[in-house]
Amino acid sequence: MTDNVSLVSGVAQRYAAALLDLAEGEGATADVERDLTTFEGMLAESEDLVRLVKSPVFSVEEQLAALTALLDKAGIKGLAANFVKLAARNRRLFVLPGMIKAFRALLAEQRGEETAEVTSAAALSDEHVAALKEALAASTGKSVNIVANVDPALIGGLVVKVGSRMIDTSLRTKLNSLKFAMKEVG
Known part of the structure; x- marks a missing residue:
């Protein structure tokens, strides 16, 4: 089980680092941070969204359709929206909460x-x-x-x-x- 945890945290770190590089390159770090925080809040408030993110029974198409509608409704766009959709396309949506946490940790470390x-x-x-x-x-x-x-x-x-x-x-x-x-x- 420890190997699975380290594998998942390794995936989260890699995705978060790539997102931070992209966000810095586009000068959109604050926007991405805000949008990910909004999405994290949505996760905290909705058991249905948590089920969609963590359950392997939903197809990629179902996850993408639902997430696209939710992201649009929440006003989450740009890199953060693309990031969430990429995680869904790559069947890594279940790691998304860890990715957000890793992104925040990398950003905090960078800021001291x-x-x-x-x-x-x-x-x-x-x-x-x-x-x-x-x-x-x-x-x-x-x-x-x-x-x-x-x-x-x-x-x-x-x-x-x-x-x-x-x-x-x-x-x-x-x-x-x-x-x-x-x-x-x-």
């Missing part, structure tokens, strides 16, 4: 920024995001972009991933640790 993936039980307010950015910037010594996710199963607290480091202050983890400790004692 760090990306932090933050998962919370409820959506973070703008004030919380700003405070978190400030604290992480002080800790890493770099400007920090936050990719926020919501997972109600955390109950409370945060899980913060920056590079290879992870800080888990979630209530779920604390309760699991307590449950494990109680089993050890009993």
Whole structure:
């Protein structure tokens, strides 16, 4: 399974690097970044779109037709739209979320920024995001972009991933640790 994960991440890296090269060449990096963020938001909001992207049962033609309509409706065009369609044509659509993440990571690295993936039980307010950015910037010594996710199963607290480091202050983890400790004692 690890080999499949590294294979998929390798594919995502190659596609993301190629897209970044094209975007820089056309001076469209900001547009591509914005459009990919929009598409990523669409994925987060639609289980049907996730199914379309991840399921191998749809033909290339079905995926392309559906994606073309969605991209047009969302106003996603140019390199980002072509990129999504290329992934569909090459039967790599299931790797698209990883490609977007890799693109964002390459762009952040180029800008000298760090990306932090933050998962919370409820959506973070703008004030919380700003405070978190400030604290992480002080800790890493770099400007920090936050990719926020919501997972109600955390109950409370945060899980913060920056590079290879992870800080888990979630209530779920604390309760699991307590449950494990109680089993050890009993």
